[in-house]
Structure formats: structure tokens, C-alpha cells
Amino acid sequence: MTSSSVSPRPVSPVDAVADAYVTTLARLHPVGATYLGVAGHEREMTDFSPEAAAERAAAARSALLAIEGLPAADAVDEVTTASMRYALGTEIDLHDAGETARLLNNVSSPSQQVVETFDLMASDTEQAWDDIAARLxxxxxxxxxxxASLRSAAARGDVAAARQVAAVxxxxxxxxxxxxxAFTxxxxxxxxxxxxxxxxPLRADLERAAGVxxxxxxxxxxxLADELAPLAPQDDAVGRERYALWSRHHVGAVLDLDETYAWGLEELARVQxxxxxxxxxVAGPGASVAQAVAxxxxxPARQxxxxxxxxxWMQATSDAAIGALDGTHFDIPAPVRTLECRIAPSHTGAIYYTGPSDDFSRPGRMWWSVPEGxxxxxxxxxRTTVYHEGVPGHHLQIAQAVFERATLNSWRRLAAWTSGHGEGWALYAERLMADLGFLDDPGDRLGMLDGQRLRAARVVFDLGMHLGLPAPAEVGGAWTPESGWDFLRSNVNMSDAFVRFEFTxxxxxxxxxxxxxxxxRLWEQARETARSTASDxxxxxxxxxxxxxxxxxGSVPLAVLPEALTA
Incomplete structure (x- = not known):
């Protein structure tokens, strides 16, 4: 049921704490505010210093302390409280462990976030361009x-691996x-x-600001080249303790890492x-995957x-999916039916989605950052990527949450992102589209399986490399960057540039x-649990x-999802 068809919930004390935290977070992290679609901070930049990071961690602690003494008014409050305990708790743990201070990688650290925030800013008025000039x-x-944060971490001996320093x-x-x-x-x-x-006159201001x-x-x-690179360790692996903390944050649940690695090997074999x-x-009896790909x-019809x-093509495919799914398999609210497909100004190789602003004046967008060459x-x-990033994947999930104003507080609608929940849903959505007949063409289905194979292979690679687990026979018995590269290359039918970016x-x-x-995996388990419960x-x-x-x-930690679905 969508928010347009229900009466708004009264704002509870739990909602008030969650809403206040979003306001504080937007003030302390203006770049994050733009990502979340929270207006009012377009001319500001985030302070990434150790002191500012400590202030953001203190705000999370204050929100948790405030919410702990409050009774839940209803089931929505129960989910909010459980989700905030988990999500904010892991963010605090990451800060206290020094992980956010040394954060440096090729895809999601402040160096990329600052550039990408300009992609999300309005650019259709003079005021918008004045805001852009101020932020530049x-x-x-x-x-x-x-x-300053990287230097502070380095003084404690915490420096990202040499490979990441070189990439950034x-x-x-x-x-x-x-x-x-991208600024030019x-x-x-x-x-x-x-x-x-x-x-x-703003043109000159913009040129000067872009220059600085x-x-x-x-x-x-x-x-990075002169100070951090000489200090950076050559070993890419982070070890079990650090890995477990990051996994708890990204998945939104505590995993048995060894069982997950074994399952990853089994899942990879099944997809293969x-x-x-x-x-x-595609290519006839006995044909190999490589022959079918070729x-x-x-x-020419597929190029x-x-x-x-x-x-x-992205836009047409997305629009067709929305038209086919709305009113049949999903009820898609009017604001959510708009999804813009864009080519990103960067060249990182990433394909990603950014959600709509709180008022939907900025629509949800699917971005393709095409590598040079x-x-x-x-x-x-x-085709499966469009379903992953668009509908029924990220766009439907994230924009639907933004739309649920009548039920969810602003933290639940805008800020409560857990990768395992959101990215897990997007992969679940790809499989769902295959089950619903949208990938019946053998070529399109092979593309979906190619993506599933990549995701299974990286479960194995990621856990195996960082934890030093026994490697499968085809890897050669030991995980090294070289054997890991060969393993990925043999399981991903993409260009070397794409695989290199993913490898890093x-x-x-x-x-x-x-x-x-x-x-x-956890989404599919939740669905089968619901199916069994209905049968019982x-x-x-x-x-x-x-x-x-x-x-x-909205997005909840996967540890909270089973109970939330039955609340």
C-alpha cells in the first residue's frame, strides 16, 4: 500500500529523534545531504577532518542514546529503533576503529564523493549555477x-594499501x-x-571556481604520491577482524564468514x-559459454x-519495464514512474543509481560511467543491468521509500541504506525479471547469468583474498593478487578495463x-519463509x-528484515 492511499501516521517520539538526526547529519555532511536529496546545503562542502568525523560520530551516539529510552508507538517504531541501533552502531564502530579516517579506495571515498556530488545538483537556473560555483x-x-584525516591516520600507521593509493x-x-x-x-x-x-558574469566565476x-x-x-604512497602497505588483505566489521556494516547482518565462503563456491558452480x-x-548443443558470448x-542487432x-536504449528499456510492471506485478506511484538514464561525466567504469530528492524535484537517475576507450x-x-539499477531494482526500492512519507520518518525514507538489503534486492530483482519472462531471450538470460556469475565469483574472491582462506584448485591453492586476477578474469565476460576496476x-x-x-540469498530466504508461513x-x-x-x-539491515516483514 502506498502513502497516497493511507492516512499519515502521527509523528511519534521515535520519529522525532530520527528526523532530527537527519537534519543534523545533513548539516554535518553537506555532500551526504545532496546524495540524500535534502535541500538547503547546496553551497557547502563536507569537512572530512578528524574533528568533524568525531562530531558526526557523536551525533550518531546522541541519536542512539535518545532513542533507547523511548517506547515504540507501533510496529513502524519497532523497526526504526532496531534499524537505528544496528546501522548507527556499526557506523560508530567503524569510526572508533579508525576505518573512516583512513578511507581511501578507487570507488567510494571522499575523493570520489566530492566529484560525484556535482552530478546530483540542479543545473536548470541561474541560482543553481551560483550554488555550483560556491560549492566548487x-x-x-x-x-x-x-x-588532514589521511595524515592523522598515517601517523597511527593506518594507510590504505598501495594499490588503492595508486588508483586514487x-x-x-x-x-x-x-x-x-569532470569540473571542466x-x-x-x-x-x-x-x-x-x-x-x-557567472561564467567567469564558474571557470575560476573550477580552476581552484x-x-x-x-x-x-x-x-598521496609523495607522502602516503611510501607508507602504504603492499598487502591488500585486511584480515579477519577488520573484514568482519566491514561485512557487518555492508551486509546488515553478522555472517558466518567461512560458511558464506563455502556457499559462494557452491553458488558459483551452480551458476556456471x-x-x-x-x-x-544460444550457440547449439555442446557450445561453450565463450562461443555463445562470441x-x-x-x-549487430545486439550492439x-x-x-x-x-x-x-537504457531509457527505452527502463520505460518499457515500468510500463509493463506497473499495475501487474507492482503498484508504482506516479512520481516513481519517472527514471532518468544518463551517461556520467566521470570514466571510472561504475554503473550506479542515485535516488530522487525528498520532493521528487530531482528524479531518480541511472548513471553509466563509461571508461575511456x-x-x-x-x-x-x-538488459539485466537496467533492471538492476532501475525497475524493479534500485529505483523502485529507493524511490518507493522516499514516497512513503505518510508512514516512514525521514531517516527511514532517505538515510537508512544498507548495501546487503539494497543491492541484494537489486540482484533479487534481476532474477525476478527472469522468472517473470522478461529475460526469456537466451542472449539476455545469458547476460543475467553472466552478472550472477560475477557476483558469486566475487563472494569467493573477496572473502578468500581478505581472509586468506584455502583457494579452490583452479586458483592454484593460494590466493594472491595474480591468482585472484586470473580467477576473476575467467569468470567475467567483460573488458579488461572493467575487470581491472572491479578487481581493485x-x-x-x-x-x-x-x-x-x-x-x-537472504531476500530469497525471506520470500520462501513468507510462502511457507502462508501455506501453514x-x-x-x-x-x-x-x-x-x-x-x-525502506532499507533496513538484513538482521532486521525477517521480523520487519512480519511486523
């Missing part, structure tokens, strides 16, 4: 505070390059020209066997020649990549109702 001018202070040096140098910088493309792009023209922002990234690159069956449908890649064609794309690989990501962001497949009660299991109840929750 604040980039040097943000990068200086980030360097390369990224920072690209941002600093006047010709290649931003201020000279089509939106700026359309709104401001060529002679508006680029120089800040040049300074970051110099500090299913892939072989579909490969025979046949699909040679099919897109450039990024313009990719964006148009990649000029063509295969639809058979990527897994090594620098422990526990995050497995949260997808583990989350899918003599009731018909209604999948559409199960999904409606699940989406109405």
Missing part, C-alpha cells in the same frame, strides 16, 4: 580536511587535468551554456552450470555503437561486493503483496 570554490577546503592518484590527476576534468566538463557543458549563455577545484585535486594527488545450459540454447557479440545510443556496448549483457574495488572495499549476492496458515501466498510490504519498509 569550497572544494579546496574539503580536500585539505580529507588530507590516477583519478585525482584526471580530475586535476584541465582538459579531462561541468562548467563548460550544455546545461551551463543553455542557462547562462556565453557572457553571463582542479588545483585541489592536483594537491591531493601530490600528497546454468550458464552452460543457456549457452547451448556469437552474441558479433550480432550499440556509442554512448548516445547506450543512453537512449570503451566505444560500443552489448545489449545482451546490459574488491581489494579496497572489503565486504561490500559480497553483500550483493549474500543479500539476494492455509492461505495463498501473494507475491505482489510480499513485494508491496517489502518495498514499504
Amino acid at each position: 570554490a569550497a572544494v579546496p577546503a574539503a580536500m585539505s580536511s580529507y588530507v 592518484v590516477q583519478q585525482a590527476r584526471e580530475v586535476a587535468d584541465p582538459q579531462r576534468s 566538463r561541468l562548467v563548460r557543458g550544455a546545461d551551463a551554456r543553455r542557462v547562462l549563455g556565453d557572457d553571463h 577545484a582542479r588545483e585541489a585535486y592536483a594537491d591531493l594527488a601530490r600528497v 552450470a546454468e550458464q552452460a545450459q543457456v549457452a547451448a540454447q 556469437l552474441l557479440d558479433a550480432d 550499440l555503437p556509442d554512448t548516445d545510443a547506450l543512453r537512449a 570503451v566505444t560500443s556496448f552489448s545489449t545482451w549483457r546490459e 574495488r574488491y581489494l579496497g572495499w572489503p565486504g561490500q561486493a559480497p553483500s550483493y549476492k549474500v543479500g539476494q 496458515r492455509g492461505q495463498r501466498f501473494d507475491l505482489r503483496d510480499f513485494h508491496a510490504r517489502a518495498l514499504a519498509l
Whole structure:
């Protein structure tokens, strides 16, 4: 049931604490506020210094302390309290362990967050461009505070692995390059020209601000290369203690890591066997997966020649999915039916989703950050990706939560993100689309299985590498960066540039990549539990109702999900 069809819940004391925490978090983390779609901080940049990080941790402690003494008014409050205890508790643990102070990797650390926040800002008015100019001018202070945090951590002996330092040096140098910088493309792009023209005074302000922002990234690159790189350990593995903490944060549940590794090996073998069956449908009996891939890649009907064609195909595929699913398998509210597909100005190789603003004035968006040199794309690989990032995946889940204003407080709607829950749902959504017949074409189904194989392989790689677990025979008995690369390369039918980016990501962001497949596993278990419960009660299991109840929750830690679904 959507918020448009129910009376608003009275705001409870628990809601008041959660709402106040979001307001505080937005003030202390303006970049995060933009990601969450909370207005009012567009001209500000986050302070990444140790002192500011301590203030954010103190705010989380205060929120937990405030909520502990409050009785739950209803089942919604019970889920909020349990979710905040878990999510804020793990954030505090990460801070106290020094993990946030030394955070540096190729995909999700302050160096990327600062650049990407500009992708999310409004750019359709003069005021919006004035905000952009002010925020660009604040980039040097943000990068200086980030360097202070990295230096503080380094003084304690906490430095990211050399591979991550090198990757971020390369990224920072690209941002600093006047010709290649995302900041340059931003201020000279089509939106700026359309709104401001060529002679508006803001154009000069934007150019100056972009220049100081680029120089800040040049300074970051110099500090990383000259100061941190000589201190950075060569070993990528973080060990069991650090890994368990990050896994608890990303998954939203405490895993038996050894059992999960064994399951990952079994799941990989299962997906490989299913892939072989579909490969025979594509290329004939006895055909290998590689032969089927080659046949699909040679099919002109399955190729897109450039990024313009990719964006148009993404949008058309997304729009078609929304049209087919709304009113049949899901009830999609009107604001959620809008999803924009865009090519990101960066070139990291990431494909990602950003949620709508609180008032839906900024719609949900699917972004494709195309690596330099990649000029063509295969639809058979990527149809499942559109379902993952769009509908019924991330967009339906995240935008539906934003829409649930009548039921959920602002923390539940905007800020309560758990990777295992959200990414697990997106993988669950891919499988669901196959079950519903949207991937009956053998090529598209092989693409879905290719993605599932990647996610299973990285459960094995991520756990095996970081924990030093016994490697399967095809790896050679021991996990090393070299054997891990060969293992990934043999299980991922993507370009070397894509696989290299992913390889580096897994090594620098422990526990995050497995949260997808583990989350899918737990979502499927939750569905089967609901099915069994209905059967035990003599009731018909209604999948559409199960999904409606699940989406109405917003994102909750997976440890909270089973009880939340029955609350």
C-alpha cells in the first residue's frame, strides 16, 4: 500500500529523534545531504577532518542514546529503533576503529564523493549555477580536511594499501587535468551554456571556481604520491577482524564468514552450470559459454555503437519495464514512474543509481560511467543491468521509500541504506525479471547469468583474498593478487578495463561486493519463509503483496528484515 492511499501516521517520539538526526547529519555532511536529496546545503562542502568525523560520530551516539529510552508507538517504531541501533552502531564502530579516517579506495571515498556530488545538483537556473560555483570554490577546503584525516591516520600507521593509493592518484590527476576534468566538463557543458549563455558574469566565476577545484585535486594527488604512497602497505588483505566489521556494516547482518565462503563456491558452480545450459540454447548443443558470448557479440542487432545510443536504449528499456510492471506485478506511484538514464561525466567504469530528492524535484537517475576507450556496448549483457539499477531494482526500492512519507520518518525514507538489503534486492530483482519472462531471450538470460556469475565469483574472491582462506584448485591453492586476477578474469565476460576496476574495488572495499549476492540469498530466504508461513496458515501466498510490504519498509539491515516483514 502506498502513502497516497493511507492516512499519515502521527509523528511519534521515535520519529522525532530520527528526523532530527537527519537534519543534523545533513548539516554535518553537506555532500551526504545532496546524495540524500535534502535541500538547503547546496553551497557547502563536507569537512572530512578528524574533528568533524568525531562530531558526526557523536551525533550518531546522541541519536542512539535518545532513542533507547523511548517506547515504540507501533510496529513502524519497532523497526526504526532496531534499524537505528544496528546501522548507527556499526557506523560508530567503524569510526572508533579508525576505518573512516583512513578511507581511501578507487570507488567510494571522499575523493570520489566530492566529484560525484556535482552530478546530483540542479543545473536548470541561474541560482543553481551560483550554488555550483560556491560549492566548487569550497572544494579546496574539503580536500585539505580529507588530507588532514589521511595524515592523522598515517601517523597511527593506518594507510590504505598501495594499490588503492595508486588508483586514487590516477583519478585525482584526471580530475586535476584541465582538459579531462569532470569540473571542466561541468562548467563548460550544455546545461551551463543553455542557462547562462556565453557572457553571463557567472561564467567567469564558474571557470575560476573550477580552476581552484582542479588545483585541489592536483594537491591531493601530490600528497598521496609523495607522502602516503611510501607508507602504504603492499598487502591488500585486511584480515579477519577488520573484514568482519566491514561485512557487518555492508551486509546488515553478522555472517558466518567461512560458511558464506563455502556457499559462494557452491553458488558459483551452480551458476556456471546454468550458464552452460543457456549457452547451448544460444550457440547449439555442446557450445561453450565463450562461443555463445562470441556469437552474441558479433550480432549487430545486439550492439550499440556509442554512448548516445547506450543512453537512449537504457531509457527505452527502463520505460518499457515500468510500463509493463506497473499495475501487474507492482503498484508504482506516479512520481516513481519517472527514471532518468544518463551517461556520467566521470570514466571510472561504475554503473550506479542515485535516488530522487525528498520532493521528487530531482528524479531518480541511472548513471553509466563509461571508461575511456570503451566505444560500443552489448545489449545482451546490459538488459539485466537496467533492471538492476532501475525497475524493479534500485529505483523502485529507493524511490518507493522516499514516497512513503505518510508512514516512514525521514531517516527511514532517505538515510537508512544498507548495501546487503539494497543491492541484494537489486540482484533479487534481476532474477525476478527472469522468472517473470522478461529475460526469456537466451542472449539476455545469458547476460543475467553472466552478472550472477560475477557476483558469486566475487563472494569467493573477496572473502578468500581478505581472509586468506584455502583457494579452490583452479586458483592454484593460494590466493594472491595474480591468482585472484586470473580467477576473476575467467569468470567475467567483460573488458579488461572493467575487470581491472572491479578487481581493485574488491581489494579496497572489503565486504561490500559480497553483500550483493549474500543479500539476494537472504531476500530469497525471506520470500520462501513468507510462502511457507502462508501455506501453514492455509492461505495463498501473494507475491505482489510480499513485494508491496517489502518495498514499504525502506532499507533496513538484513538482521532486521525477517521480523520487519512480519511486523
